Amino acid sequence: MERADAIVIGAGHNGLVAANLLADAGWNVQVLEATPHPGGAVRSGYVTAPGYLSDLFSSFYPLGFASPVMRGLGLDEYGLEWTHAPDVLTHLLPDGRAATVNRDLERTMASMEQFAPGDGERWKHAYDDWCAVSADMLKVLFTPFPPVRSGLQLARRLRVGGSLRLARRLLLSVRELGSELFEGEGAKLALAGCALHTDLSPEEAGGGVYGWLLAMLGQEYGWPVPVGGAQRITQALVDRLEARGGRIEYETPVSRILVARGKAMGVRTADGRNWRARRAVVADVPAPALFLDLVGERWLPSRFAEDLEFFRWDGATVKVDWAVDGKLPWKNPAAAGSGTVHLGADLNGLTRYAAHLATDSVPPHPFLLLGQMSTADPSHSPAGTESVWAYTHLPHRAHWSPDEIDAHVARMEAVLEEHAPGFGQLVTGRNVFSPADLQRENPSLVGGALGGGTAAAYQQLFLRPVPGLGRPDTPVDRLYLASASAHPGGGVHGAPGANAARAALTRNRILTGPAYQSMINAAHHAIYR
Structure with missing residues (x-):
């Protein structure tokens, strides 16, 4: 039997963050990864044409760059270097106008001012509001729920009136928030396009905070990319872990969590081997797979298993990579310098797009989130090329036929051709990832869902993944959830992994260990009895 202090299931970035923090504490750590590659959804590869590097899943990393978790790991010492496109993002309207966010506040203000007099100053005011709370907000977001210390710091800073106003802002839809902050369509769309990086519609409560967060992070930090591709984040995490004695075994899927007397003792892998965990099992896998497939209902409170039936995935995703022999021939050259471009819809168009998804129908005119990787990092392709x-979303379904995917890719390319006529003639290679392809490449992307579960308010904070504590602790002692299915959810920021590692370390402390688990068990009993 193989032994380690901690068994980490999954070498996605959250699993690697957890493994690193446990290794920092002196634990012997073994990571078991089902696929041949580390990184999960943080990987790069040559899939379109020779010399054209693609980030296979995620690309731009404002959350990763700003995250206290990722910064605290010192990954620059392991080769991680960041770079920026000239502009952060541009939202192209159907009529050809463009709203652009640049790290230079004056340039952003000038772009927003074109849509309505005074919107430049209104953007500055919104950014000033963000700067007043950003450091504390990031701590609140990336620590276990409830964020007592960071929450108190934020409350002291804002006082009662400011705290109530912030709470209200966090509950607004992105349409309402944009309408309250701005007069013109450009600034409203800059927020709304960012909010649609999640699976929320412009009308849903809580959507405004995502638009505000991503847009303001773009203003403060930009949306950087790693030099040499997303894989550089993963490689830095792997190198750091191995330097501390951590081990990773690939193509070793876990088939079962070994539980005795309500306590996680280790895991069994698909090849029949048993792995003993002396202190903790940390799982960077989706919540339904962990609890229903790997643990089993025998070890779960009955209400917990029932609640998992109502776990909701975010939408399916279709992602296309192209090798372009030249730069994109944008009608509006304002898009040429942006790493990220939103295109295909104005605000009402975003609502119609989201309505199609909500009613399980295919959007006839999809909204696209587009990345110009060579604009952000020239090492992604030969000089002068792109x-x-x-990517765009589809309803979350069990199956999509190849013909359905081909038809939707054609719609995507038609939208792009509208804004960049002649684009198709420059394409020298293409790769399509359907929802099924995404799940095949990374089993955690169930049905092509990128966020580990919906971002809707009913599955956030203490409601994630099911109504409970909002913490990585589980009903099984010494088993911790470290994936995007845990609070605070999707994004390459490492918080679920860090929270799980810290919970394991807290549980293991001699003086607090028994009392800690008794508290957790009592809370689970109260919730799920």
Whole structure:
């Protein structure tokens, strides 16, 4: 039997963050990864044409760059270097106008001012509001729920009136928030396009905070990319872990959590081997797979298993990468310098797009999130060319036929051709990832869901993944959830992994260990009895 202090299931970035923090504490750590590659959804590869590097899943990393978790790991010492496109993002309207966010506040203000007099100053005011709370907000977001210490710091800073106003802002839809902050369509769309990086519609409560967060992070930090591709984040995490004695075994899927007397003792892998965990099992896998497939209902409170039936995934994703022999021929050159481009819809168009998804129908005119990778990092393709991707969402379904995917890719390319006529003639290579392809490449992307579960308010904070504590602790002692299915959810920021590692370390402390688990068990009993 193989032994380690901690068994980490999954070498996605959250699993690697957890493994690193446990290794920092002196634990012997073994990571078991089902696929041949580390990184999960943080990987790069040559899939379109020779010399064109693609980030296969995620690309731009404002949350990763700003995250206290990722910064605290010192990954620059392991080769991680960041770079920026000239502009952060541009939202192209159907009529050809463009709203652009640049790290230079004056340039952003000038772009927003074109849509309505005074919107430049209104953007500055919104950014000033963000700067007043950003450091504390990031701590609140990336620590276990409830964020007592960071929450108190934020409350002291804002006082009662400011705290209530912030709470209200966090509950607004992105349409309402944009309408309250701005007069013109450009600034409203800059927020709304950012909010649609999640699975929320412009009308849903809580959507405004995502638009505000991503847009303001773009203003403060930009949306950087790693030099040499997303894989550089993963490689830095792997190198750091191995330097501390951590081990990773690939192509070793876990088939079962070994539980005795309500306590996680280790895991069994698909090849029949048993792995003993002396202190903790940390799982960077989706919540339904962990609890229903790997643990089993025998070890779960009955209400917990029932609640998992109502776990909701975010939407399916279709992602296309292109090798382009030249730069994209944008009608509006304002898009040429942006790493990320939103295109295909104005605000009402975003609502119609989201309505199609909500009613399980295919959007006839999809909204695209597009990345110009060579604009952000020239090492992605030969000089004068572009490695570009775009993705859009579909309803979450069990199956999509190849013909349905081909038809939707054609719609995506038609939207791009509208804004960049002649684009198709420049394409020298293409790769399509359907929802099924995404799940095949990374089993955690169930049905092509990128966020580990919906971002809707009913599955956030203490409601994630099911109504409970909002913490990585589980009903099984010494088993911790470290994936995007845990609070605070999707994004490459490492918080679920860090929270799980810290919970394991707290549980293991001699003086607090028994009392800690008794508290957790009592809370689970109260919730799920």
